[in-house]
Each structure stands twice: as structure tokens, then as C-alpha cells.
């Protein structure tokens with residue numbers, strides 16, 4: 001009973017918080033955009049993607065397609081092209097917008113099943129891929145891309161000791177991983193998620209190193225608990241998310257949900273249709289992570 005009352009309050013707050021708006025950073029100095037349409041290219045029927053400009057201008061903040069770069073960092077250096085968008089970018093804040101994100105893939109056990117569910121639900125998600133697993137499953141990387149889902153970087157090794165030895169060690173793994181992805185799909189991602197999160201891993205020097213190379217770090221503000229022991233079953237995963245929607249309704253403008261598609265996360269695959277249903281019932285729509293993703297918190 002107590003739960004029901006709380007739930008009602010949560011929904012009311014969600015309604016009060018409604019309202020789509022665009023937010024621009026203070027001191028915003030964004031001059032490079034040549035307009036959204038110029039960045040849009042049609043790939044396969046029904047699926048499209050956007051690109052950052054040669055001058056590293058970012059696409060319009062309200063686009064809802066994956067954003068990639070046609071050049072790798074290596075190619076940009078060789079051609080003398082800019083390596084970053086600069087210090088500020090425009091954020092997109094929506095009204096009941098959810099970003100489903102999956103880390104640690106791709107793999108044969110779960111990623112393809114997740115892709116099937118997304119297709120069936122006619123929605124897209126974002127996959128933060130690990131270099132080691134990309135090497136093993138290039139065909140799945142291609143499938144994620146062809147389906148119109150977004151791809152982000154999630155290091156090469158996922159080995160904290162190696163990865164967080166220094167900012168250079170960290171960005172070297174990003175570069176290694178973007179090269180692997182470029183070799184499969186012909187473009188590279190610039191969104192990235194730090195394994196284990198930035199908290200406790202990133203010093204200021206890491207943020208600077210990441211920004212200097214134009215990568216956009218993507219955190220999360222909701223999770224199903226599929227990797228922290230609280231979401232061992234699909235039912236627990238759904239309940240965990242449900243509770244977070246109630247206690248943090250103000251996050252509805254950019255609800256970034258952390259999940260995992262690595263081996264051992266079969267419960268996440270099982271929970272996914274229920275998670276999508278739960279969010280749809282609360283009025284959420286689904287977007288892919290773009291270069292306009294706001295800071296998670």
C-alpha cells in the first residue's frame with residue numbers, strides 16, 4: 001500500500017516536471033554547426049546516422065540518430081584536422097526520455113537477443129563496446145550499427161590496473177578500440193564510457209586528456225543492478241529500476257540506464273521487455289546517446 005502511494009506521488013512529480021526544452025551551456029561558444037540535415041546520411045532503409053564535421057563541429061543537439069566521425073584520431077592528426085569540439089557543447093534535455101545503455105559487449109550469448117528485442121519494440125539503444133570483445137565478434141558490431149543503434153567505446157582491456165595507470169594509458173585504449181570499430185563499420189564513435197565509471201578512477205588530468213581528444217564521457221543515473229549483486233533476477237532488475245523512477249523523477253529529461261550484455265547477464269535480456277514496458281507505460285520515449293547527452297547528474 002505504501003508503495004502504491006509513493007508511486008502515485010512519483011507519477012505526479014513526473015507530470016509536473018514535464019516539458020521539452022533545450023539547454024545551452026553557459027559561455028557557450030559553438031560556431032561550427034552547419035545544420036542538422038547536412039550531417040544526415042541514409043545508410044540502410046529506415047536507418048540513418050549523423051556525422052561530426054571535418055572541423056569537429058557537432059550535429060544539432062536535438063537529432064535522434066547515432067553520431068560518428070568519418071575520421072579516426074590518427075587520420076585527423078595526419079590531415080591536420082581538429083581533434084576536439086572544444087570545451088563546451090549543447091545539451092539535449094527532453095521530456096521523459098530514456099537511454100538504454102549496454103556495457104561490456106558484444107557477445108554471442110546476449111547481444112543478438114537484445115538486438116532482436118529492440119527491433120521488435122521499434123526502439124534503439126546504445127552499446128559501449130570493449131575492444132577485446134569487438135575482435136571476437138565483428139559481425140555483431142556491424143549488426144548493432146546496421147540496426148541504427150549507437151556505438152560507444154568502453155576501453156580495450158577493461159583491466160582497471162592497466163587502464164587507470166595514467167591518462168595516456170586510458171586514451172591509448174580508447175584509440176585502439178576506435179580503430180577496431182572503424183575497421184568494421186568505416187566510422188568511429190566519439191562517445192565513451194569509463195569501465196567502472198569515472199568516480200574513483202578519473203582525476204582532472206583524465207578529463208582533460210579525454211576532452212583534448214574530443215571524446216564525450218557518458219555516465220549513468222539509473223541502473224538495473226545487473227552487475228552489483230542487487231539485480232540477480234529479471235524481477236529484481238525491474239523492481240530496482242521502478243524504485244529509482246520513484247525517488248528520482250527529476251531525471252526524466254535524460255534517464256540514462258546502465259545495463260550489461262556480457263556473458264552471465266541473461267537476466268538482463270529476460271528483464272528487457274519488462275523494462276521497456278515499464279518505461280513506455282510511464283510515458284518515456286527512447287533515444288540513442290548522441291554528442292548532446294547531458295552530464296548524467
Ligand SMILES: [Zn+2]
Pocket residue numbers: 103104154158195196
Ligand atoms: Zn564495463
